Amino acid sequence: MAGEAPELNAQEKAGKAFPVSWDQFHRDCRALTWRLNEVGPFHAVIAITRGGLVPAAIVARELGVRVIDTVCIASYDHDKQGELQVLKGISEQAMNLGGGTGKGLLIVDDLVDTGKTGRLVREMLPDAHFATVYAKPKGRPLVDTFITEVSQDTWIFFPWDTALSYHPPLRDGAA
Numbered sequence: 001m002a003g004e005a006p007e008l009n010a011q012e013k014a015g016k017a018f019p020v021s022w023d024q025f026h027r028d029c030r031a032l033t034w035r036l037n038e039v040g041p042f043h044a045v046i047a048i049t050r051g052g053l054v055p056a057a058i059v060a061r062e063l064g065v066r067v068i069d070t071v072c073i074a075s076y077d078h079d080k081q082g083e084l085q086v087l088k089g090i091s092e093q094a095m096n097l098g099g100g101t102g103k104g105l106l107i108v109d110d111l112v113d114t115g116k117t118g119r120l121v122r123e124m125l126p127d128a129h130f131a132t133v134y135a136k137p138k139g140r141p142l143v144d145t146f147i148t149e150v151s152q153d154t155w156i157f158f159p160w161d162t163a164l165s166y167h168p169p170l171r172d173g174a175a
């Protein structure tokens with residue numbers, strides 16, 4: 001309707017961009033593993049897909065964990081958060097490894113933002129250790145271990161969502 005402000009998506013609300021390269025992401029995952037190595041050992045890694053798959057692979061490789069399960073949750077359609085949908089739950093086998101409460105299991109995701117996704121998985125596995133590579137202030141209290149905190153108004157761009165492209169010189173008006 002004329003005169004009404006258009007609804008902003010999460011990325012527009014965030015404003016600041018924080019692009020992460022593959023190299024940087026790998027380094028940050030390794031740094032995360034150094035911290036997790038003090039906390040483990042873990043019987044299995046539970047990746048929150050899809051964003052948790054890449055860090056879970058790197059962390060599991062470094063920690064020598066061979067059992068990896070997924071909990072498949074969708075909430076953002078690109079940058080708009082909707083209702084959380086659990087598309088696949090944690091397997092019975094992984095549940096049993098964690099004694100039904102997640103003890104000795106490591107949940108991995110790429111980031112926490114509002115904390116909604118993390119909260120839901122924590123409810124499924126209350127005794128598990130929850131690690132993310134990046135954390136925003138709203139979600140941070142849910143995470144046991146993370147590497148880098150970014151402000152709530154930052155949008156993180158992951159290497160699997162981005163591509164190299166031409167950037168005009170500053171003098172031509174580039175931000």
Ligand SMILES: O=P(O)(O)OC[C@H]1O[C@H](OP(=O)(O)OP(=O)(O)O)[C@H](O)[C@@H]1O
Pocket residue numbers: 048049050051052073074075076077078081109110111112113114115116117118139
């Ligand atoms: O703390 P929250 O506000 O819940 O946001 C964090 C979640 O959002 C992203 O997942 P997304 O739902 O975009 O799905 P994807 O991992 O498949 O990209 C990210 O990978 C986290 O899982």
Ligand SMILES: Nc1nc2[nH]cnc2c(=O)[nH]1
Pocket residue numbers: 076111112113154155156157158161
């Ligand atoms: N890529 C990306 N996905 C998100 N989902 C929730 N917050 C973010 C973010 O900052 N970046």
Ligand SMILES: [Mg+2]
Pocket residue numbers: 048049050051052073109117
């Ligand atoms: Mg995700």
